[in-house]
Amino acid sequence: MGWSITIGRFAGTAVRIHVTFLLFLAWIGFSAFARGGAAAARENVIFIIAIFTCVVLHEFGHILVAKRFGIDSKEVTLLPIGGVADINKMPEKPSQELLIALAGPAVNLVIAGVLLLGVDAIKPEALAHLDDPGSGLLGRLAVTNIFLAVFNMVPAFPMDGGRVLHAALGLWLGEMQATRIAAAIGQAFALLLGFLGLFGHPMLLFIALFIFFAASGEAQMSLTAQTARGVKVSDAMETRITAIDRGATISDAVEILLxxxxxxxxxxDQKGALVGMLSRTDIVDALKSAAPDAPIAAFAQKDFPIIGPGETLDKALDKLNDAAVVGVAGEDGVLQGLVTGQSIAEVMLIKAARPDWRFSRPPKTSLR
Structure with a gap:
C-alpha cells in the first residue's frame, strides 16, 4: 500500500504504518494535550499505540493460520480504522476460511484474558469498572480487546464475522451464492453504519466507506478465484501473440512493438522455447541506453512466472499478483501462450454471461 512505512518484519510479513495513522496519532496527542496537558497526551498516545499493537497481533492470528493452508501475506498495514493484511489468494475451502477468520478475534480474547489476570479483574464486581478511565492502562486495554473481538464478529463481509458467515453459507449454498449474499449483507451494514455516522460520529463514516468498498472488492476477488478454479490455463491464455527471437536487435524489437x-x-530461442520476457518499457529503455543494432536479449526479464497449459487458472492468478503477465509453456519449455489480466477478465465476462459455458480450445504445441 502506498504512503506506508515499514517498521519491521515477522514470519515473512512486513509490518507497515500508513501516513494517515501517524497523522491520526498526532491528532490524538494534540487533542489530549489541549484538554489535560503533557501527561494526558502521553497517556492517550501510549494507549492508542497499545491498541494498535493488539490489532497487529490480531492480523497475525489470521496470517499465521492462513500460512498453514499455503496462503501467504506480504504485508500488514496499520490504518486509522485498523489493520489490513495483504493476502495472495483466497482460501480454497470454507473450512479453511472459517478457521482463518476465527483466529483474529481469538487472539484478542487471549490478550484480554492475560490482561485481566494481570490486573486481578476476573471478579464480576471488578469487571464492571474496567471502562473507567481511572482503572489503568491494562484494564482499559482488556476491555478494548473484548470490544475488538465482538465488533469484528459482526456478520458483515469482509469483517471476520462476515467471513464466518461466508464460510457457513459456502458449506450450505456453495461458494458463489455465499459470496453474493455475504457481500450484500456487508454493504447493507456499511450503509447502516454510514447513516449512524451522520449523527455526530464522523469516524463511522470512514469505517462505513471502507467496509462498503472492501466488501465489493473482496466479493469480486472471491468470485474471480472461484471461477478460475474450473478453467484450464490452455482455455484462457492468449495465443495470437507476437514473440521476439533471442537473436533480434533492439531495432527489430522496436518494429515489433509498433x-x-x-x-x-x-x-x-530457435526451438520456440520461452527464455525471457520484454515489456514495452523494457524495449524503450533499451533504445535509450544502447545502439539500435545491439541485441535485445540483454534487456529481457529472466525472472518471470511460467505455468503449464494443464494447470487451472487460479494458479496463474496467484502468479499474476507479482507480475503483469504469466508465460505458458509445455514440458519442453516451448511457448504456448500468455495469461494476462485482460485474458482473465474475458473469462470472467464469459462466465458471467453463461455460467454453464464449457471451454473447448484444443491444446497447442507451439506458436511458431
Missing part, C-alpha cells in the same frame, strides 16, 4: 498491440513480448 506492429503488435500487446504489452508484453515473450523472448524465444
Amino acid at each position: 506492429a503488435a498491440p500487446q504489452d508484453s513480448f515473450p523472448l524465444v
